[in-house]
Each structure stands twice: as structure tokens, then as C-alpha cells.
């Protein structure tokens with residue numbers, strides 16, 4: 001196994017090395033695309049199942065809309081098309097035939113969903129429509145950074161239609177809260193929630209809300225968004241319904257999405273110099289059993305197989321690494337690299353003493369509590385509590401980092417210096433004006449991440465105009 005670079009020395013090098021060496025992904029022959037290997041897919045499936053369960057609990061159903069969108073439909077919503085035009089990939093030929101109309105490969109699906117909703121929705125009785133789809137989308141991109149920046153990526157997109165603005169606003173807030181919960185309680189990534197500024201808003205939306213994490217290099221990572229589309233798409237695509245009083249009304253629509261970017265946030269937030277550290281609730285493998293054979297191994301073989309069966313029966317996601325020809329030390333490093341939360345080691349002497357050694361991935365080597373001996377008879381019952389502790393400790397470490405790197409100031413010079421130095425989330429009263437945000441971006445490379453009300457002082461820190469918001473500024477991915 002190659003050594004991975006130190007995380008603190010160069011986050012970007014470390015990140016790439018971990019993604020490839022832990023076998024999450026491989027490079028594809030097409031630039032900007034990525035092969036998700038089984039271990040990476042395992043992570044995505046964990047995220048998917050946690051989100052999907054919550055979508056269904058909040059009344060949504062899954063459906064599937066096509067990959068291709070005719071240009072004439074796509075071009076109808078002017079602001080939307082202007083926002084996405086630079087990154088749309090087009091299909092111009094089918095077989096040997098040149099197409100009469102170009103087809104967009106979906107960069108997102110508001111358009112095709114809007115066209116169908118116009119057909120499906122007639123009456124107030126048809127509302128609300130609450131649909132999600134799990135798909136790939138494409139936004140042309142030449143650079144490849146696993147999970148963070150790729151031309152094709154996996155995500156879910158929810159699309160809903162409502163009778164009133166208030167219901168649509170409620171939906172958007174509800175789904176933002178689902179994202180916050182999955183980011184923090186499942187992925188262990190603490191986030192700030194809030195509204196996006198006008199220039200950071202989704203193309204065609206009235207209001208966009210986001211969750212934003214902070215990565216170890218002081219850059220923010222937007223991890224999910226939830227949009228109030230107002231009646232913009234409903235007007236463009238004629239999504240109307242007959243109200244109880246028989247008047248014809250436009251629907252209020254929303255959309256919301258989380259992509260595999262969330263995995264990038266998880267990897268950067270928790271990893272260390274030995275590789276990934278995966279929060280148990282997200283771990284494709286929660287426990288790996290590694291026997292340490294010496295001499296006659298028949299008793300040990302039987303004991304580890306029995307232990308493996310007991311773990312499985314208890315519902316744990318467990319692997320038994322009994323590969324011949326690899327040393328235990330090699331296996332330890334490999335499972336460390338893959339970030340499996342708990343390793344159980346058993347040698348002949350442990351077996352005689354009736355114990356296993358339990359090793360926690362969230363702790364540093366030789367840190368207090370990293371290793372402990374647990375009676376074999378009790379180990380399976382012991383594991384869930386340890387997984388719970390690991391989940392909490394990873395979140396607590398990340399939360400401390402976020403708090404330590406969230407800085408408030410009322411001084412303009414200090415504000416600019418903090419942003420240029422990538423000090424973290426810089427929390428200031430802000431005016432909300434696009435030209436003010438553009439000037440900060442020119443000076444520092446940073447933008448607002450998200451906003452909330454009220455402002456904590458009268459004046460905008462960057463420009464001195466009246467403050468309307470309290471804003472987190474940061475450089476971002």
C-alpha cells in the first residue's frame with residue numbers, strides 16, 4: 001500500500017489520495033466523470049437510505065423522469081436557462097441522423113417535471129404533489145475532484161407543487177431540516193443553515209436555502225439546497241389548478257437536492273493521516289474482524305467464524321478478514337485507510353483468555369481508550385454502545401472545529417484579513433446588496449455562504465450601508 005500524504009500538510013493531495021486508495025472511486029476515461037467503486041457505492045447507498053426513509057416519512061414518493069430535455073422546453077424559463085447554459089451538455093445526433101432539435105442532458109429537472117405537473121395537476125384535490133427522484137445529472141466541467149466537482153454526479157432532486165405560498169415555504173423549510181439532520185446526525189458534519197444571497201441563489205428561484213459545512217482548510221462546502229420557486233416555473237409551464245371557488249390558480253413549486261458532494265464533506269471533515277474515519281451510521285462496514293493466526297489455527301478459525309455469525313445475527317454490518325497471505329499489520333492499515341469504525345482482533349492467546357481486542361478508529365494510535373479487551377461472550381452486546389460513542393465523538397470533534405473557526409467581527413479590515421487568510425466562517429452584519437458581495441469577492445475570493453435575520457448591528461461590515469442580514473462569509477468549494 002502506498003503511503004497517503006499528511007492531511008494537515010496538504011488537504012487537497014490527501015483528499016485525492018484517500019479517495020482513490022481507499023477504493024471509493026476510479027478515474028474514468030472521460031474527463032470530469034468518475035467511476036464509483038463498490039466501497040464508494042456503499043457509502044452512497046447509506047446516505048441514500050437515510051435520506052429516502054426521511055423523504056417517505058414526510059409524505060414523498062419516488063418517480064423517474066427522463067434524462068433528455070428538448071431545447072425548446074428548456075429555453076422557456078429565461079432565468080433558469082441563463083443560469084445553466086454555460087454547463088449544459090447537448091445531444092445533437094441520434095445514430096446517423098442529425099436531430100431537428102437539440103436535447104439537453106439534464107443539469108437538473110425542474111423543466112421536465114414542470115411539463116409533467118402541468119399535465120397531471122387539474123384541481124386543488126390533486127395537491128400537493130410530493131415527488132423525489134434518484135438520478136444522475138450532468139453539468140459540463142473539465143476538472144475532476146472526486147465528489148466535489150465532476151461533470152456527471154449522483155443526487156436526489158425533490159419537486160413539489162402546492163396550492164399556497166405558505167405551504168411551499170413550509171415544505172422548503174421541512175426538507176432543509178431533513179438535510180441538516182442527515183448531515184449532522186448521520187454524517188457527523190456540523191452545518192449552518194440559512195438563506196442564500198441573491199447572487200448565490202438557484203437560477204429561477206425566489207428563495208434558496210442551504211446547509212454549509214466548514215472544511216479543515218477553512219473553506220466552506222455547500223452540502224444541500226432547498227428552493228422556493230414561487231410561481232415562476234408554474235407560470236412558464238402552465239402548472240395550474242382549479243381552486244375550490246372554481247378560479248384557475250398557478251401552483252407554488254419547490255425543489256431540493258443533496259448530491260454525493262455530502263460524501264466529500266464527510267471525507268474531509270473526519271479523515272486523518274491514516275485515511276478515512278467513517279461515522280458508524282454511514283459506514284458500509286461497521287465492524288471488521290481480523291484474526292491473528294499463529295501455529296495451529298483450527299480453534300481460532302472456528303471462534304472468529306462464530307463471532308462473525310453472532311455479529312451478523314445482531315444486525316451489524318460486519319466483515320471477516322480471513323484472507324491468507326496478508327499479514328495482520330497490513331490488514332490493520334487497510335481497514336484504517338477505509339475508516340471502518342471498529343476492528344476486533346483475536347489471536348490464539350486472546351482466545352485462551354476468552355477475550356477480543358476492540359480497536360476504535362476515531363481515536364489516535366495509543367490514545368486512551370483506543371484499544372480495550374472485551375470478553376468474547378459479551379463483545380456483540382458491547383459493540384452498539386461503542387458505535388454510538390464513535391458517532392458522537394466524530395461529530396463533537398467536527399463541531400469544535402466549526403465553533404473555533406467561526407469568527408465574528410465588526411471591523412472591516414479584520415473582516416477582509418480573515419477571509420483572505422481562509423480563517424473560516426466570518427459572521428458579520430450585512431446589507432444584502434449584490435455589488436457589496438461582488439466587491440468582497442474581488443478583494444478576498446470569498447462570498448456569503450448563507451444568511452439569517454436579524455442583523456446584529458446597524459451597519460454592513462463590508463460597506464457601511466444599513467445591515468439587513470447576519471451573514472456567514474467564507475471562501476468555498
Ligand SMILES: [Zn+2]
Nearest residue numbers: 431436460463
Ligand atoms: Zn454591504
